[in-house]
Amino acid sequence: MRDGFESRESWPFECLRCLYVWEEDYVVRHLTDDHGNDVEVWLSFGVPVQPPWSGLSCPECGAFHLTSFPSGYLARHPELTAAPDPLPLARVPAVPIKDIELTADRPGLPRRLLIAIGLPVVAFVGYELYQYVLAPAVPHH
Template structure:
């Protein structure tokens, strides 16, 4: 849009209220408002969502104390736990 390339970003999240973990990928769209100021919009599955950096809530408990991690962290933890490698001895 407007010569500004769109992109895709992925994140892992952990809720600090209930411990639930999930991952989500976003389509990023850059637009300009009426004043010409750059806006970044995040879409997941075609639905506009708040920025994962500044907003959001846990899909399990709706808590707002969220920790953002690099992509793949939740999937790696689930895989390790399913193979008995959760780091506990």
Template structure:
């Protein structure tokens, strides 16, 4: 292999778990092999390593989900959330069992949302099941009637 050129690159990194930000320095060697193919070798401390976007772990927490930013760019530091005083939330008042609607209690907005979420997937599954049965039925009738 013949060396064409080497560059020194500094890559900003950010852990996607603990949001730790750091930089890694690499020497990038651009080589040409005996067949004329370009080869790129990444070195850190003189040792061959994976490229920055592959195989990097966070030095803070050891997690492997790390974002590598191209040289010359910086990750935007994530601001720490401000401390918020936690105050106890008063218990909700019990809803009346009956109201002026003839003994039936109206559902609240939250209850409607929950019931709506439960009903929609069931309705969708039922409609898909009906379509499946219709298509299967037509295929069965077609095979029995046409082939007999």
């Protein structure tokens, strides 16, 4: 390798799974080898890494489904990297289930599930009882 120069690039990313937004800084070495081929070497903290568009994962959840923004985008939109929630989920006090009241105008999931499964079962059992117990007692003409 003979000719070359370095440039610094910041790549902002967003995880499409957990919506975490972060920015990574890279040093890119642009080199030309003895045959005239251009080569780029991407460095992060002085260590050679893959380019940001290949093989990067979310530091929060580990997902590989990411999107990137144009360079400098996060500097123009600081609300995307706002401070963390004032009360993380780990600190939310647990409410016992017995203290949660279901309102009469909106039944909870268990009640709806019982109705959705129970009504067809009751109809089926009622029909079977009628068919085998009451129907033979009624004479057919």
